[in-house]
Amino acid sequence: EDKVVQSPLSLVVHEGDTVTLNCSYEVTNFRSLLWYKQEKKAPTFLFMLTSSGIEKKSGRLSSILDKKELFSILNITATQTGDSAIYLCAVGRKTSYDKVIFGPGTSLSVIP
Amino acid sequence: NAGVTQTPKFRVLKTGQSMTLLCAQDMNHEYMYWYRQDPGMGLRLIHYSVGEGTTAKGEVPDGYNVSRLKKQNFLLGLESAAPSQTSVYFCASRQGAGDTQYFGPGTRLTVL
Numbered sequence: 001e002d003k004v005v006q007s008p009l010s011l012v013v014h015e016g017d018t019v020t021l022n023c024s025y026e027v028t029n030f031r032s033l034l035w036y037k038q039e040k041k042a043p044t045f046l047f048m049l050t051s052s053g054i055e056k057k058s059g060r061l062s063s064i065l066d067k068k069e070l071f072s073i074l075n076i077t078a079t080q081t082g083d084s085a086i087y088l089c090a091v092g093r094k095t096s097y098d099k100v101i102f103g104p105g106t107s108l109s110v111i112p
Numbered sequence: 113n114a115g116v117t118q119t120p121k122f123r124v125l126k127t128g129q130s131m132t133l134l135c136a137q138d139m140n141h142e143y144m145y146w147y148r149q150d151p152g153m154g155l156r157l158i159h160y161s162v163g164e165g166t167t168a169k170g171e172v173p174d175g176y177n178v179s180r181l182k183k184q185n186f187l188l189g190l191e192s193a194a195p196s197q198t199s200v201y202f203c204a205s206r207q208g209a210g211d212t213q214y215f216g217p218g219t220r221l222t223v224l
Contacts, residue, residue, distance in 0.1 A: 009152070041218055042215035042216055042217050043215050045212050045214075077147070090155075099160065099170070101146075102156075104153060105154050
């Protein structure tokens with residue numbers, strides 16, 4: 001059965017800390033891995049990763065994929081209170097363009 | 113562009129009542145999805161549609177029905193609401209190629 005696992009499930013850090021969120025997957029016919037940020041409402045897209053070893057970066061956020069070990073990490077440097085959110089990992093499959101599988105999410109709280 | 117919109121934003125039902133949630137998108141996307149989100153469980157796919165006039169079951173379809181009579185609208189119906197259907201419901205859409213989904217703001221449903 002295809003699945004996506006995230007760790008930790010929740011995390012509390014202080015402003016300025018660096019955090020690493022983990023996503024591992026067991027999915028047949030992997031096509032892409034996506035990261036979303038969910039604050040109070042709708043998830044918003046962060047990154048889509050399809051190739052191993054190529055880092056994607058946006059400001060203080062970065063992510064990388066390891067297709068051999070079947071995982072991805074999302075790094076956030078110099079965290080701010082505005083980074084507090086649930087971070088969702090999802091995996092798309094080649095044979096199923098119509099669906100992606102979501103992990104349970106990591107709830108990040110950044111305290112001043 | 114409004115993107116993906118959902119109505120209503122909140123609703124309280126009594127057990128056994130029925131209701132319809134409306135999702136609308138103005139991006140001319142082919143694919144539309146309904147998810148429910150419960151604490152610690154991430155996003156779970158209820159039903160989806162790969163085009164106007166088509167629908168298919170997702171991971172947790174029981175107790176729900178959907179219709180896609182127009183390309184821009186995707187309706188989710190609960191015929192006889194149960195307390196287990198208390199959740200936050202998200203609609204999403206995407207283009208035919210690629211996996212990035214765009215989410216609506218969500219509907220918080222409570223069934224008493």
